[in-house]
Amino acid sequence: MNAQDMDPQEAARLWAIRVQQPAFGDWDGFTEWLERDPAHLAAYDAVLDDEVWAAALLSAAPAVEPEAPPVRRWWLAGSAAVAAAVAVLGGWAVLDRDAPAQQIATAPGEHRTIELADGSRMALNGATRVTIDSDTPRQVVLEQGEARFDVRHDASDPFVVLSGGARLVDAGTVFNVLQDGDALEVAVAEGAVIYEPGPDEVRLAPGDMLKRPGRGVKPVLAKASPQAIGSWATGELYYDNPAPDQVARDLTRSIGRPVRSAGGTGRIRFTGTLVLRGTPEEVVARAGPLLGVTFVVDGEGWTMSPAHGPPR
Protein backbone atom coordinates (compact mmCIF):
# COMPACT_ATOMS: atom_id res chain seq x y z
CA MET A 1 0.00 0.00 0.00
CA ASN A 2 1.42 3.32 -0.98
CA ALA A 3 0.78 5.74 1.81
CA GLN A 4 3.63 8.04 0.78
CA ASP A 5 1.58 11.08 -0.06
CA MET A 6 -1.23 10.36 2.28
CA ASP A 7 -2.17 12.26 5.36
CA PRO A 8 -1.03 10.17 8.40
CA GLN A 9 -4.55 10.03 9.84
CA GLU A 10 -5.97 8.69 6.59
CA ALA A 11 -3.12 6.21 6.19
CA ALA A 12 -3.65 5.04 9.78
CA ARG A 13 -7.30 4.38 9.06
CA LEU A 14 -6.45 2.36 5.96
CA TRP A 15 -3.84 0.35 7.83
CA ALA A 16 -6.31 -0.36 10.62
CA ILE A 17 -8.89 -1.59 8.11
CA ARG A 18 -6.43 -3.84 6.30
CA VAL A 19 -4.68 -5.23 9.38
CA GLN A 20 -8.10 -6.38 10.51
CA GLN A 21 -8.44 -8.72 7.52
CA PRO A 22 -7.51 -12.28 8.49
CA ALA A 23 -5.06 -12.92 5.67
CA PHE A 24 -3.26 -9.59 5.98
CA GLY A 25 0.35 -10.25 5.15
CA ASP A 26 2.16 -6.95 4.71
CA TRP A 27 3.57 -6.80 8.24
CA ASP A 28 6.92 -5.54 6.96
CA GLY A 29 5.23 -2.70 5.08
CA PHE A 30 3.23 -1.86 8.19
CA THR A 31 6.42 -1.86 10.29
CA GLU A 32 8.16 0.45 7.83
CA TRP A 33 5.26 2.90 7.82
CA LEU A 34 5.22 2.96 11.62
CA GLU A 35 8.98 3.55 11.77
CA ARG A 36 8.88 6.43 9.32
CA ASP A 37 7.39 8.89 11.82
CA PRO A 38 6.28 8.65 15.47
CA ALA A 39 3.09 10.45 14.47
CA HIS A 40 2.13 7.36 12.48
CA LEU A 41 2.01 5.13 15.55
CA ALA A 42 0.04 7.76 17.44
CA ALA A 43 -2.43 8.03 14.57
CA TYR A 44 -2.85 4.26 14.33
CA ASP A 45 -3.38 3.84 18.08
CA ALA A 46 -5.87 6.70 17.95
CA VAL A 47 -7.93 4.84 15.32
CA LEU A 48 -8.01 1.76 17.53
CA ASP A 49 -9.10 3.89 20.48
CA ASP A 50 -11.81 5.55 18.38
CA GLU A 51 -13.10 2.10 17.46
CA VAL A 52 -13.31 1.00 21.08
CA TRP A 53 -14.96 4.24 22.16
CA ALA A 54 -17.52 4.17 19.34
CA ALA A 55 -18.32 0.51 19.86
CA ALA A 56 -19.06 1.18 23.52
CA LEU A 57 -21.22 4.18 22.63
CA LEU A 58 -23.20 2.45 19.89
CA SER A 59 -23.74 -0.75 21.83
CA ALA A 60 -26.04 1.29 24.06
CA ALA A 61 -28.37 1.99 21.14
CA PRO A 62 -30.53 -0.52 19.33
CA ALA A 63 -29.14 -1.63 15.98
CA VAL A 64 -30.32 0.19 12.91
CA GLU A 65 -32.63 -2.09 10.92
CA PRO A 66 -30.89 -3.01 7.68
CA GLU A 67 -32.58 -1.90 4.51
CA ALA A 68 -34.15 -4.71 2.46
CA PRO A 69 -31.30 -6.72 0.96
CA PRO A 70 -30.68 -5.92 -2.70
CA VAL A 71 -31.66 -8.51 -5.28
CA ARG A 72 -28.83 -10.99 -4.75
CA ARG A 73 -31.25 -13.62 -3.54
CA TRP A 74 -31.83 -15.34 -6.81
CA TRP A 75 -34.95 -17.38 -6.08
CA LEU A 76 -37.02 -18.41 -9.03
CA ALA A 77 -40.52 -17.04 -8.68
CA GLY A 78 -43.19 -19.65 -8.11
CA SER A 79 -41.59 -22.75 -6.66
CA ALA A 80 -44.44 -24.81 -8.10
CA ALA A 81 -42.79 -24.27 -11.48
CA VAL A 82 -39.91 -26.37 -10.25
CA ALA A 83 -41.68 -29.58 -11.20
CA ALA A 84 -40.10 -29.33 -14.64
CA ALA A 85 -36.71 -30.89 -15.36
CA VAL A 86 -33.57 -28.95 -14.56
CA ALA A 87 -34.13 -25.48 -15.95
CA VAL A 88 -31.17 -23.30 -16.76
CA LEU A 89 -31.95 -19.60 -16.72
CA GLY A 90 -29.06 -17.25 -17.29
CA GLY A 91 -26.66 -19.56 -15.53
CA TRP A 92 -29.02 -20.43 -12.68
CA ALA A 93 -30.58 -23.82 -12.32
CA VAL A 94 -33.13 -25.25 -9.97
CA LEU A 95 -33.15 -28.96 -9.41
CA ASP A 96 -36.02 -31.25 -10.21
CA ARG A 97 -37.08 -32.50 -6.83
CA ASP A 98 -38.50 -35.74 -8.21
CA ALA A 99 -35.54 -36.87 -10.27
CA PRO A 100 -33.23 -39.63 -9.04
CA ALA A 101 -29.58 -38.88 -8.27
CA GLN A 102 -28.29 -36.34 -10.71
CA GLN A 103 -24.81 -35.59 -11.77
CA ILE A 104 -24.09 -32.05 -12.78
CA ALA A 105 -20.90 -31.20 -14.61
CA THR A 106 -19.47 -27.95 -15.92
CA ALA A 107 -17.16 -27.55 -18.89
CA PRO A 108 -13.74 -25.96 -18.38
CA GLY A 109 -14.22 -22.27 -17.71
CA GLU A 110 -17.98 -22.61 -17.30
CA HIS A 111 -19.61 -21.32 -14.13
CA ARG A 112 -22.98 -22.48 -12.94
CA THR A 113 -24.95 -21.71 -9.82
CA ILE A 114 -27.51 -24.15 -8.53
CA GLU A 115 -30.34 -23.56 -6.12
CA LEU A 116 -30.67 -26.66 -3.97
CA ALA A 117 -33.96 -28.07 -2.76
CA ASP A 118 -33.28 -27.08 0.82
CA GLY A 119 -32.64 -23.42 0.02
CA SER A 120 -28.88 -23.70 -0.02
CA ARG A 121 -26.94 -22.50 -2.99
CA MET A 122 -24.01 -24.06 -4.74
CA ALA A 123 -21.75 -22.30 -7.24
CA LEU A 124 -19.72 -24.54 -9.53
CA ASN A 125 -16.47 -23.49 -11.12
CA GLY A 126 -15.15 -24.83 -14.42
CA ALA A 127 -14.44 -28.55 -14.95
CA THR A 128 -16.43 -29.49 -11.88
CA ARG A 129 -18.62 -32.50 -11.23
CA VAL A 130 -21.12 -32.92 -8.42
CA THR A 131 -23.78 -35.49 -7.63
CA ILE A 132 -27.01 -34.68 -5.89
CA ASP A 133 -29.74 -37.05 -4.80
CA SER A 134 -33.22 -35.81 -3.95
CA ASP A 135 -33.43 -38.59 -1.35
CA THR A 136 -30.65 -36.88 0.56
CA PRO A 137 -31.33 -33.21 -0.08
CA ARG A 138 -28.81 -32.08 2.47
CA GLN A 139 -25.89 -33.91 0.95
CA VAL A 140 -23.75 -33.20 -2.09
CA VAL A 141 -20.86 -35.19 -3.49
CA LEU A 142 -18.13 -33.08 -5.04
CA GLU A 143 -16.35 -35.48 -7.31
CA GLN A 144 -13.97 -33.14 -9.05
CA GLY A 145 -13.32 -29.41 -9.24
CA GLU A 146 -14.38 -26.50 -7.10
CA ALA A 147 -17.66 -25.38 -5.59
CA ARG A 148 -18.71 -22.68 -3.21
CA PHE A 149 -21.55 -23.43 -0.88
CA ASP A 150 -23.96 -20.94 0.69
CA VAL A 151 -25.72 -23.20 3.11
CA ARG A 152 -29.01 -22.83 4.88
CA HIS A 153 -28.00 -23.79 8.34
CA ASP A 154 -29.95 -26.38 10.26
CA ALA A 155 -28.16 -27.84 13.24
CA SER A 156 -30.65 -30.70 13.49
CA ASP A 157 -30.09 -31.69 9.86
CA PRO A 158 -26.65 -30.50 8.87
CA PHE A 159 -25.59 -30.00 5.28
CA VAL A 160 -22.86 -32.43 4.26
CA VAL A 161 -20.38 -32.32 1.40
CA LEU A 162 -18.52 -35.50 0.54
CA SER A 163 -15.32 -34.93 -1.34
CA GLY A 164 -12.09 -36.83 -1.85
CA GLY A 165 -13.11 -39.40 0.73
CA ALA A 166 -13.65 -36.69 3.33
CA ARG A 167 -16.83 -35.63 5.01
CA LEU A 168 -17.45 -31.93 5.56
CA VAL A 169 -20.30 -30.90 7.80
CA ASP A 170 -21.73 -27.43 7.71
CA ALA A 171 -22.17 -25.51 10.91
CA GLY A 172 -23.86 -22.42 9.43
CA THR A 173 -21.76 -21.19 6.65
CA VAL A 174 -20.33 -20.09 3.35
CA PHE A 175 -17.42 -22.27 2.35
CA ASN A 176 -15.34 -23.33 -0.60
CA VAL A 177 -14.23 -26.84 -1.44
CA LEU A 178 -11.58 -27.68 -4.00
CA GLN A 179 -10.80 -31.19 -5.03
CA ASP A 180 -7.99 -31.82 -7.47
CA GLY A 181 -7.23 -35.52 -7.83
CA ASP A 182 -6.54 -36.59 -4.29
CA ALA A 183 -5.79 -33.13 -3.05
CA LEU A 184 -8.49 -31.41 -1.05
CA GLU A 185 -8.82 -27.82 0.10
CA VAL A 186 -11.59 -26.42 2.24
CA ALA A 187 -11.88 -22.77 3.18
CA VAL A 188 -14.57 -21.06 5.23
CA ALA A 189 -15.77 -17.57 4.44
CA GLU A 190 -18.55 -17.38 7.01
CA GLY A 191 -19.79 -19.59 9.81
CA ALA A 192 -18.04 -22.88 10.46
CA VAL A 193 -17.40 -26.23 8.86
CA ILE A 194 -16.39 -29.39 10.62
CA TYR A 195 -13.92 -31.48 8.70
CA GLU A 196 -14.36 -35.17 9.41
CA PRO A 197 -16.48 -35.04 12.56
CA GLY A 198 -15.04 -37.50 15.03
CA PRO A 199 -11.91 -37.95 17.08
CA ASP A 200 -9.67 -36.20 14.53
CA GLU A 201 -12.13 -33.56 13.49
CA VAL A 202 -10.99 -30.07 12.62
CA ARG A 203 -13.35 -27.19 13.11
CA LEU A 204 -12.84 -24.44 10.57
CA ALA A 205 -13.87 -20.86 11.27
CA PRO A 206 -14.01 -17.89 8.87
CA GLY A 207 -10.62 -17.28 7.38
CA ASP A 208 -9.48 -20.83 8.04
CA MET A 209 -8.34 -23.02 5.23
CA LEU A 210 -7.55 -26.70 5.40
CA LYS A 211 -5.26 -28.29 2.82
CA ARG A 212 -4.88 -32.01 2.40
CA PRO A 213 -2.44 -32.68 -0.42
CA GLY A 214 -3.39 -36.34 -0.76
CA ARG A 215 -5.40 -39.09 0.87
CA GLY A 216 -3.81 -40.31 4.06
CA VAL A 217 -1.78 -37.11 4.34
CA LYS A 218 -2.42 -35.16 7.49
CA PRO A 219 -4.16 -31.90 6.66
CA VAL A 220 -2.55 -28.56 7.33
CA LEU A 221 -4.26 -25.37 8.44
CA ALA A 222 -3.67 -22.04 6.80
CA LYS A 223 -5.28 -18.67 6.80
CA ALA A 224 -7.15 -17.17 3.91
CA SER A 225 -8.88 -13.92 3.46
CA PRO A 226 -12.65 -14.55 3.69
CA GLN A 227 -13.24 -12.28 0.73
CA ALA A 228 -10.90 -14.43 -1.30
CA ILE A 229 -12.78 -17.59 -0.45
CA GLY A 230 -15.02 -18.52 -3.31
CA SER A 231 -14.63 -15.05 -4.80
CA TRP A 232 -14.37 -16.72 -8.20
CA ALA A 233 -18.09 -17.39 -7.80
CA THR A 234 -18.81 -13.69 -8.05
CA GLY A 235 -16.57 -13.31 -11.07
CA GLU A 236 -13.52 -12.09 -9.21
CA LEU A 237 -10.32 -13.47 -7.83
CA TYR A 238 -9.18 -11.64 -4.73
CA TYR A 239 -5.51 -11.80 -3.80
CA ASP A 240 -3.23 -10.54 -1.08
CA ASN A 241 0.35 -11.25 -2.18
CA PRO A 242 -0.37 -14.72 -3.54
CA ALA A 243 2.02 -17.45 -4.60
CA PRO A 244 2.38 -17.66 -8.40
CA ASP A 245 1.29 -21.32 -8.44
CA GLN A 246 -1.99 -20.45 -6.81
CA VAL A 247 -2.72 -17.71 -9.32
CA ALA A 248 -1.92 -20.05 -12.21
CA ARG A 249 -4.16 -22.73 -10.78
CA ASP A 250 -7.06 -20.33 -10.12
CA LEU A 251 -6.83 -18.82 -13.59
CA THR A 252 -6.76 -22.25 -15.21
CA ARG A 253 -9.84 -23.31 -13.38
CA SER A 254 -11.75 -20.12 -13.92
CA ILE A 255 -11.00 -19.42 -17.59
CA GLY A 256 -10.78 -23.03 -18.70
CA ARG A 257 -7.41 -22.75 -20.40
CA PRO A 258 -4.17 -24.07 -18.93
CA VAL A 259 -1.99 -21.46 -17.23
CA ARG A 260 1.38 -22.61 -15.99
CA SER A 261 3.64 -20.77 -13.63
CA ALA A 262 7.29 -20.65 -14.66
CA GLY A 263 9.76 -19.77 -11.95
CA GLY A 264 9.51 -16.80 -9.66
CA THR A 265 10.02 -18.02 -6.14
CA GLY A 266 8.68 -14.96 -4.38
CA ARG A 267 5.08 -13.98 -3.94
CA ILE A 268 3.34 -11.76 -6.43
CA ARG A 269 3.21 -8.25 -5.03
CA PHE A 270 -0.42 -7.55 -5.61
CA THR A 271 -3.33 -6.93 -3.33
CA GLY A 272 -6.69 -6.53 -4.95
CA THR A 273 -9.16 -8.07 -7.29
CA LEU A 274 -8.77 -9.64 -10.69
CA VAL A 275 -12.01 -9.42 -12.61
CA LEU A 276 -12.90 -12.48 -14.63
CA ARG A 277 -14.75 -10.73 -17.38
CA GLY A 278 -14.57 -11.39 -21.10
CA THR A 279 -12.67 -14.02 -23.02
CA PRO A 280 -9.69 -15.83 -21.52
CA GLU A 281 -7.44 -13.64 -23.69
CA GLU A 282 -9.01 -10.53 -22.21
CA VAL A 283 -8.65 -11.82 -18.66
CA VAL A 284 -4.99 -12.64 -19.21
CA ALA A 285 -4.29 -9.33 -20.94
CA ARG A 286 -5.75 -7.51 -17.96
CA ALA A 287 -4.01 -9.65 -15.38
CA GLY A 288 -0.47 -9.24 -16.70
CA PRO A 289 0.13 -5.58 -15.85
CA LEU A 290 -1.85 -5.83 -12.61
CA LEU A 291 0.15 -8.73 -11.26
CA GLY A 292 3.48 -7.69 -12.73
CA VAL A 293 3.77 -10.87 -14.79
CA THR A 294 3.98 -11.71 -18.45
CA PHE A 295 1.87 -14.35 -20.13
CA VAL A 296 3.41 -16.14 -23.08
CA VAL A 297 1.18 -18.24 -25.30
CA ASP A 298 1.99 -21.88 -24.73
CA GLY A 299 -0.05 -24.52 -26.49
CA GLU A 300 -3.68 -24.04 -25.59
CA GLY A 301 -2.89 -21.71 -22.72
CA TRP A 302 -0.14 -19.57 -21.33
CA THR A 303 3.01 -19.67 -19.27
CA MET A 304 3.18 -17.00 -16.60
CA SER A 305 6.51 -15.59 -15.44
CA PRO A 306 7.63 -12.55 -13.48
CA ALA A 307 7.88 -9.43 -15.63
CA HIS A 308 11.21 -7.69 -15.67
CA GLY A 309 11.60 -4.12 -14.62
CA PRO A 310 11.42 -2.13 -11.42
CA PRO A 311 9.10 -3.49 -8.71
CA ARG A 312 5.65 -1.87 -8.54
Place this chain on the structure above:
Amino acid sequence: MNRDDDISGLQRVILNERSRLLRFLAARGMSDDAEDALHDLWQRVAAAPSQPIADPLSYLFRAAENLVRDRRRSTVSRDRRHQDWHDTIPREEQPTGERGLIARERLREVQSTLAALGPRVELVFRKCRLDGLGQAAIARELGVSLSSVEKDLQKAYRALGQLRAKFDAE
Protein backbone atom coordinates in the same frame (compact mmCIF):
# COMPACT_ATOMS: atom_id res chain seq x y z
CA MET B 1 3.26 -35.20 14.48
CA ASN B 2 2.28 -34.39 18.04
CA ARG B 3 1.61 -31.28 20.05
CA ASP B 4 5.18 -30.84 21.19
CA ASP B 5 6.50 -30.71 17.64
CA ASP B 6 4.01 -27.96 16.79
CA ILE B 7 4.88 -25.87 19.79
CA SER B 8 8.60 -26.16 19.11
CA GLY B 9 7.93 -25.31 15.47
CA LEU B 10 6.29 -22.01 16.32
CA GLN B 11 8.83 -21.21 18.97
CA ARG B 12 11.58 -22.10 16.54
CA VAL B 13 10.14 -19.53 14.14
CA ILE B 14 10.17 -16.95 16.92
CA LEU B 15 13.87 -17.67 17.44
CA ASN B 16 14.66 -17.50 13.73
CA GLU B 17 12.64 -14.35 13.13
CA ARG B 18 13.45 -12.76 16.44
CA SER B 19 14.85 -9.52 15.03
CA ARG B 20 11.93 -9.03 12.65
CA LEU B 21 9.41 -9.58 15.42
CA LEU B 22 11.33 -7.33 17.81
CA ARG B 23 11.46 -4.65 15.17
CA PHE B 24 7.70 -4.89 14.67
CA LEU B 25 7.03 -4.80 18.43
CA ALA B 26 9.31 -1.79 18.82
CA ALA B 27 7.68 0.05 15.91
CA ARG B 28 4.30 -0.80 17.37
CA GLY B 29 5.14 1.14 20.52
CA MET B 30 6.69 -1.45 22.83
CA SER B 31 10.14 0.23 22.43
CA ASP B 32 12.01 -0.67 25.65
CA ASP B 33 9.52 -3.41 26.42
CA ALA B 34 9.94 -5.19 23.08
CA GLU B 35 12.02 -8.06 24.54
CA ASP B 36 9.54 -8.45 27.34
CA ALA B 37 6.65 -8.50 24.87
CA LEU B 38 8.46 -11.09 22.77
CA HIS B 39 8.77 -13.25 25.85
CA ASP B 40 5.03 -12.88 26.42
CA LEU B 41 4.47 -13.93 22.83
CA TRP B 42 6.64 -16.98 23.44
CA GLN B 43 4.47 -17.94 26.40
CA ARG B 44 1.23 -17.30 24.54
CA VAL B 45 2.37 -19.45 21.66
CA ALA B 46 3.12 -22.30 24.03
CA ALA B 47 -0.50 -22.22 25.09
CA ALA B 48 -1.88 -22.11 21.56
CA PRO B 49 -4.04 -24.92 20.13
CA SER B 50 -2.16 -27.83 18.68
CA GLN B 51 -3.44 -27.65 15.09
CA PRO B 52 -0.69 -27.41 12.50
CA ILE B 53 -0.23 -23.89 11.13
CA ALA B 54 0.77 -23.42 7.51
CA ASP B 55 2.00 -19.82 7.78
CA PRO B 56 3.67 -19.56 11.17
CA LEU B 57 5.23 -16.14 10.63
CA SER B 58 1.93 -14.50 9.72
CA TYR B 59 0.36 -16.22 12.70
CA LEU B 60 3.09 -14.80 14.95
CA PHE B 61 2.76 -11.26 13.63
CA ARG B 62 -0.99 -11.46 14.16
CA ALA B 63 -0.42 -12.73 17.70
CA ALA B 64 2.10 -9.95 18.29
CA GLU B 65 -0.39 -7.32 17.12
CA ASN B 66 -3.04 -8.74 19.46
CA LEU B 67 -0.56 -8.77 22.31
CA VAL B 68 0.30 -5.10 21.78
CA ARG B 69 -3.39 -4.22 21.71
CA ASP B 70 -4.03 -6.15 24.93
CA ARG B 71 -1.16 -4.45 26.69
CA ARG B 72 -2.27 -1.06 25.52
CA ARG B 73 -5.83 -1.69 26.60
CA SER B 74 -4.80 -2.41 30.17
CA THR B 75 -2.42 0.55 30.24
CA VAL B 76 -5.06 2.91 28.91
CA SER B 77 -7.64 1.73 31.46
CA ARG B 78 -5.14 2.19 34.24
CA ASP B 79 -4.27 5.72 33.09
CA ARG B 80 -7.89 6.66 32.68
CA ARG B 81 -8.74 5.56 36.19
CA HIS B 82 -5.76 7.56 37.38
CA GLN B 83 -6.93 10.55 35.39
CA ASP B 84 -10.50 10.41 36.66
CA TRP B 85 -9.23 10.62 40.19
CA HIS B 86 -7.52 13.91 39.39
CA ASP B 87 -10.24 15.37 37.23
CA THR B 88 -10.68 19.08 37.81
CA ILE B 89 -14.41 18.72 37.35
CA PRO B 90 -15.27 15.87 39.69
CA ARG B 91 -17.86 13.61 38.12
CA GLU B 92 -19.82 13.58 41.35
CA GLU B 93 -20.73 17.22 40.80
CA GLN B 94 -22.60 16.46 37.61
CA PRO B 95 -26.09 15.28 38.41
CA THR B 96 -26.66 11.76 37.13
CA GLY B 97 -29.58 12.86 35.02
CA GLU B 98 -27.50 15.44 33.20
CA ARG B 99 -24.75 12.93 32.46
CA GLY B 100 -27.29 10.58 30.97
CA LEU B 101 -28.68 13.37 28.86
CA ILE B 102 -25.25 14.27 27.52
CA ALA B 103 -24.60 10.63 26.70
CA ARG B 104 -27.85 10.29 24.80
CA GLU B 105 -27.26 13.48 22.88
CA ARG B 106 -23.78 12.38 21.92
CA LEU B 107 -25.09 9.03 20.78
CA ARG B 108 -27.66 10.82 18.63
CA GLU B 109 -24.99 13.06 17.19
CA VAL B 110 -22.78 10.08 16.35
CA GLN B 111 -25.66 8.27 14.69
CA SER B 112 -26.83 11.24 12.65
CA THR B 113 -23.27 12.04 11.56
CA LEU B 114 -22.77 8.48 10.36
CA ALA B 115 -26.18 8.43 8.66
CA ALA B 116 -25.26 11.56 6.72
CA LEU B 117 -22.20 9.80 5.33
CA GLY B 118 -24.06 6.96 3.69
CA PRO B 119 -26.91 4.49 4.06
CA ARG B 120 -24.77 1.69 5.46
CA VAL B 121 -21.95 3.40 7.31
CA GLU B 122 -23.26 2.82 10.83
CA LEU B 123 -24.49 -0.65 9.94
CA VAL B 124 -21.14 -1.73 8.49
CA PHE B 125 -19.32 -0.41 11.55
CA ARG B 126 -21.68 -2.30 13.85
CA LYS B 127 -21.36 -5.55 11.96
CA CYS B 128 -17.62 -5.22 11.96
CA ARG B 129 -16.98 -4.06 15.49
CA LEU B 130 -20.00 -5.22 17.49
CA ASP B 131 -21.01 -8.37 15.62
CA GLY B 132 -17.45 -9.37 14.80
CA LEU B 133 -18.20 -10.17 11.16
CA GLY B 134 -15.33 -10.13 8.67
CA GLN B 135 -15.37 -7.43 6.01
CA ALA B 136 -15.92 -9.98 3.24
CA ALA B 137 -18.83 -11.54 5.07
CA ILE B 138 -20.38 -8.12 5.53
CA ALA B 139 -19.95 -7.38 1.83
CA ARG B 140 -21.66 -10.62 0.89
CA GLU B 141 -24.47 -10.16 3.37
CA LEU B 142 -25.24 -6.65 2.20
CA GLY B 143 -24.76 -7.47 -1.45
CA VAL B 144 -22.06 -4.88 -1.97
CA SER B 145 -18.39 -5.04 -2.90
CA LEU B 146 -15.61 -5.39 -0.38
CA SER B 147 -14.29 -2.05 -1.56
CA SER B 148 -17.61 -0.47 -0.61
CA VAL B 149 -17.33 -1.95 2.89
CA GLU B 150 -13.77 -0.64 3.23
CA LYS B 151 -14.89 2.82 2.14
CA ASP B 152 -17.75 2.79 4.64
CA LEU B 153 -15.33 1.86 7.41
CA GLN B 154 -12.98 4.65 6.34
CA LYS B 155 -15.81 7.16 6.49
CA ALA B 156 -16.91 5.82 9.87
CA TYR B 157 -13.43 6.01 11.38
CA ARG B 158 -12.86 9.50 10.04
CA ALA B 159 -16.10 10.80 11.52
CA LEU B 160 -15.69 8.94 14.81
CA GLY B 161 -12.19 10.33 15.27
CA GLN B 162 -13.43 13.87 14.78
CA LEU B 163 -16.41 13.40 17.09
CA ARG B 164 -14.38 11.83 19.87
CA ALA B 165 -11.91 14.72 19.76
CA LYS B 166 -14.80 17.19 19.83
CA PHE B 167 -16.49 15.54 22.81
CA ASP B 168 -13.23 15.31 24.71
CA ALA B 169 -12.77 19.03 24.29
CA GLU B 170 -16.25 19.85 25.60
